[in-house]
Amino acid sequence: MGKLTPFRFTKVIFTIGPATLDVSVLRRMLRAGVDICRINMAHASHEWTQKAIEVVRTASIEEGRGVSILMDIKGPEVRTGYIDGHIDLSEGQQIDLTQSPDATPDGDIVSIDINYPALIDEVSVGDVLLVDSGLMRFEVQEVRIDRIRCCVVIPGRMGSRRHINIPGKKISLPAMTEKDVADTKMGIGNGVDFFALSFVRESGDIEQLKKFLLDNQSKAKVVAKIEDQSGIENLEEILEVSDALMVARGDLGIEVPYEDLPIIQKQAVSSALTLGKPVIMATHLLESMTESPMPTRAEITDVSNSVFERVDCVMLSGETSVGKHPVECINVINKITKNAEAHSDYGGYNHDLTLKTTREKLMKSAVVLALELGGVGIVVFSSTGLHVRTLSALRPYGCPIFVFTERQEIINESRILWGVKAFMSEFKDSQEATISDSIYRLQSEGCVDKGDQLIIVPNLLFGEVNMVQIRNV
Structure with a gap:
């Protein structure tokens, strides 16, 4: 367990x-x-x-x-236009999809406009249109100069601005x-x-x-x-x-x-x-x-x-x-x-990730070391977010990735990344002081306890990456 x-x-x-x-x-x-x-x-x-x-x-x-x-x-995306209220469509009923809301109805046939008039040039008789996430299905019966006449195959209630899917068709919308x-x-x-x-x-x-x-x-x-x-x-x-x-x-x-x-x-x-x-x-x-x-x-x-x-x-x-x-x-x-x-272990980490640079491979060494120590946190300092993305993509099972940065956009971007918790920090002139401050911050935030171990990638502070450290809290 x-x-x-x-x-x-x-x-x-x-x-x-x-x-x-x-x-x-x-x-x-x-x-x-x-x-x-x-x-x-x-x-x-x-x-x-x-x-x-x-x-x-x-x-x-x-x-x-x-x-x-x-x-x-x-x-x-192709959508139907606005209608007042809704229209209950029955099986076998005909419906016209028109190029404009001002199009003249053809007798008693229900008509509704679409937001992409050129669809008329891209569908063929027999094509299937799936409407409102597939809740309704129409089949194209006839393509006219100003409308697509369809037969309702699967009926339903038509409301405003319903999405239309045309499976297998590449629509030329921008x-x-x-x-x-x-x-x-x-x-x-x-x-x-x-x-x-x-x-x-x-x-x-x-x-x-x-x-x-x-x-x-x-x-x-x-x-x-x-x-x-x-x-x-x-x-x-x-x-x-x-x-x-x-x-x-x-x-x-x-x-x-x-x-x-x-x-x-x-x-x-x-x-x-x-x-x-x-x-x-x-x-x-x-x-x-x-x-x-x-x-x-x-x-x-x-x-x-x-x-x-x-x-x-x-x-x-x-x-x-x-x-x-x-x-x-x-x-x-x-x-x-x-x-x-x-209850997941992913085989330890993401072995399939393509790593090209020396810095990326150093991130992998930090991940392997964190896993070997039983799943400890990894601390990284970032001004670009690049190594944060690499560490997250490596998916180190059970190893939180703690990021310290001076840039708010890296904080915001990190919220989409697996396993990353980011903190705003002011980097000191002294690397050691910056690392000590970050560990204290993690302790005060309840992220680590006294006696825990952390993997530190320190040289990111000064632009060079050639080592990782093990620190005791």
């Missing part, structure tokens, strides 16, 4: 929404244990987003606990829509730490967003969301240019045969681990807790398996944005992840 420790290695991301747009609720969630707040821009206005950022930062200050912000921009550009500018103005780009199809999509951030003086990191066949096929090149990966199983599970999803998930996580890129597991982790105060047995296993696969983060969506039990969701996911971590 493993030993359950108070240190949680797997990070927790929650999505803010109507259920959590409240300082008192957010303070309770921070106490329960969250690392990053996700803002889903698929439906959010700038006014609402501004308020969300303000309440999160207010709660963080009042609680004395930092939280980073991830803005999830919607990317190249990587960043006009809304994405406006949303990203708003996020930059508010100092957002991460941007997640939806429906990434190739490396150029990420490079476009990175260039936009650079042109607008933002140092935010970019998370690639893999959600369709193109993203899977181009995963390696996408990982090379991304700062992190999100396995977004909602749309991905619609775009690919559902029996293939666990295999794709495992392969995506493995690829990220080999390249040393942080990876987030998302969608339906505790979906039943949107309504229920308890998770299902399958959800408990799903979260645990994410930990066993060595992901950096687990992410909650509707569970915390619109669910009835957002704080309890955080309690539950913390309890599950910490218990799973206590």
Whole structure:
């Protein structure tokens, strides 16, 4: 049996929404244990987003606990337009998807506009359209000059702005829509730490967003969301240019045969681990807790398996944005992840990580030494975050990674990294004084006890890395 420790290695991301747009609720969630707040821009206005950022930062200050912000921009997705109320569709009924909300209805046939008029040129008779996460299924019967006529195969209730998936089709939408550009500018103005780009199809999509951030003086990191066949096929090149990966199983599970999803998930996580890129597991982790105060047995296993696969983060969506039990969701996911971590060993560390430089290999020696000493903490001093990412990617089982830095952005970025706890620190002229101060800080924060051992990588303070030290607390 493993030993359950108070240190949680797997990070927790929650999505803010109507259920959590409240300082008192957010303070309770921070106490329960969250690392990053996700803002889903698929439906959010700038006014609402501004308020969300303000309440999160207010709660963080009042609680004395930092939280980073991830803005999830919607990317190249096809959605239906606005309708007043809802429409109940029946099997066999015809429905027209039009290029404009002003299109004239054809007799009694229901019509609804779509946000991508050129879809008319990209679908063919017989194509299947999956609507609202696959809850409804349409089949294309006819392609006209101003509309796509479909037959309802699986009926349901149609509401506003429902997402449409076309499995197997590569849609020619731009990587960043006009809304994405406006949303990203708003996020930059508010100092957002991460941007997640939806429906990434190739490396150029990420490079476009990175260039936009650079042109607008933002140092935010970019998370690639893999959600369709193109993203899977181009995963390696996408990982090379991304700062992190999100396995977004909602749309991905619609775009690919559902029996293939666990295999794709495992392969995506493995690829990220080999390249040393942080990876987030998302969608339906505790979906039943949107309504229920308890998770299902399958959800408990799903979260645990994410930990066993060595992901950096687990992410909650509707569970915390619109669910009835957002704080309890955080309690539950913390309890599950910490218990799973206590019964994992990963073979000691991530042997598959590609290490190229001498400094990276020295980080590996620190990890091996920490493991040989029975799983002790590793202390690293950072001004760039590079070696912090390497240490985290090595996944040293049972060895917390304590980072001391003078830069707030490294603190914020570290919240996405497995096993990392970062502290703001002022580096002294004396290396020894800086190390002594850091050990005292860890002791005062309850991270280590008198008599514990620590691995110190000291020379990062002065730019050279050629040794590691063992220190007794």
